[in-house]
Amino acid sequence: MSVELEAARPDRTPAIVWLGFLAMCVGMFMAILDVQVVATSLPTIQSALGIDPDQMSWIQTAYLIAEVVAIPLTGLLTRLLTMRWLFVVAISLFVMASAGCAASGSFGTLVAWRVLQGFSGGTLIPSVFSAVFILFPNERQALATTIAGVLAVLAPTVGPIVGGWLTETYSWHWLFLINILPGLASAILAARFLPKQAADPSELRHLDGLSLLLMAAALTALELSLKEAPTSGWTSAYVLSLLAVCLLSGGAFMTRTLRRGRPIVDLGNFGDRNFLVGSVLSFILGIGLFGSVYLMPVFLAFIRGHDALEIGVTMLVTGIAQLVTAPVAVALEKRMDARLLSAVGFALFAIGVGMSAFQDPRSDYDAMFWPQVVRGVAIMFCLLPPTRLALGTLSADRVPDASGLFNLMRNLGGAIGIALIDTIIYTRSEPLGQDLWARVQAGDIEAAMFVGAPAEIMSRHSGSFDADTMATLDPLVQTAASVQAINEAWMVVAVLTGCALLSVPFARRPARHEAGQ
Structure with a gap:
């Protein structure tokens, strides 16, 4: 992967690099905030769409499973699309999925959009933290990490107050609509100001589909088992089955990945x-x-x-x-x-x-x-x-x-x-x-x-x-x-x-x- 970034060229000023990075931070903040604001207003969404109480948690679970599968794929997607275009594509899909969530009129439609929202949002956090060490010289990395870190941990903290205020003042649709304008702005700024890199299309030819499926199965089974274990019991047949799938898929994934020259x-x-x-x-x-x-x-x-x-x-x-x-x-x-x-x-x-x-x-x-x-x-x-x-x-x-x-x-x-x-x-x-x-x-x-x-x-x-x-x-x-x-x-x-x-x-x-x- 090429790391000869325009940030290192004399004609690219530090201010322009910072603008691109701050655009990435805004997108990351919106993705993290989205999880918390939705969590605080699940009862409102449940009532509005007539969702069964035992299905309500899937609004969050669908997002979190898709997110946790996407996060480790950040490296592969960065090599395939470059850091710049991965972020632009991911935040654009996140905005589209947010609009789809707001327009959903049924439980199934909402969950489908939440899967896309979670997958696209999952790459944003690691992309921002990798940008810190790719875009900036050593003396500026501490400040860049702090900006990203503050926003990453501030979003869950302010999430309840934002979610509560939006739901009480407007409607549950605004839990998703607030992502659109900041998301579009960050996509435009990132496309304009992030440095260009050379993409590596060969990554697609070398993509190991079986490893991808094994990793997704392991992480999905783990998330589902952790969700169900407290109520169903850690020794219940359902939870033990999920943990078995996680261990078998995860073991097969690690064995296969460690043997490949270009792992996912x-x-x-x-x-x-x-x-x-x-x-x-x-x-x-x-x-x-x-x-x-x-x-x-x-x-x-x-x-x-x-x-x-x-x-x-x-x-x-x-x-x-x-x-x-x-x-x-x-x-x-x-x-x-x-x-x-x-x-x-x-x-x-x-x-x-x-x-x-x-x-x-x-x-x-x-x-x-x-x-x-x-x-x-x-x-x-x-x-x-x-x-x-x-x-x-x-x-x-x-x-x-x-x-x-x-x-x-x-x-x-x-x-x-x-x-x-x-x-x-x-x-x-x-x-x-x-x-x-x-x-x-x-x-x-x-x-x-x-x-x-x-x-x-x-x-x-x-x-x-x-x-x-x-x-x-x-x-x-x-x-x-x-x-x-x-x-x-x-x-x-x-x-x-x-x-x-x-x-x-x-x-x-x-x-x-x-x-x-």
């Missing part, structure tokens, strides 16, 4: 120690980042009863902390060892996640403020230095494939993290509720205070409750048990996030002159 995905990148460590960090960040963005709305919606707009306002704290920290992260990343910054970032992020593991049924904005600040400050140090470790020392022709794998690891971490969280909530709520009932009936004042039992009930407690008292306390106990299960999920995510520290010492210190070569 270059798994050989994992042979680079820094890329392997960076990918592990990306996987763990996915658990922590997706997990925290998932747990907060669950608590605020089901425990506190807030709507999407109120949830979005609460979660803005994380986004503001990220924006404030970004310039500091850029300055430190230029001066300090990426391994040290990664360790500090993940340690801080683990602490921020762990701080949320002590909530009670009355916790709200004030109790969530400082944990969000700590996580918001940490996120940039969990994203910027690991990206440098993973991609910063690879040659430019390896970056697109590596970026796809790097971003795939984060998405898989998020999917596994959410499945683990759901499993904890579903399986632990009932036994925790039984334990709380036993403690409250035994007169445990601490348990009664946690549950929020009225003082007058506990004051006349004499060893047992009558039917009316039981009916009064039952919803309080069930809610408190859910809070305890959510707290356990927070703590598990915190521990897993902290495990990132174990991998950091295995990385080599990246030499500055190597980056981007």
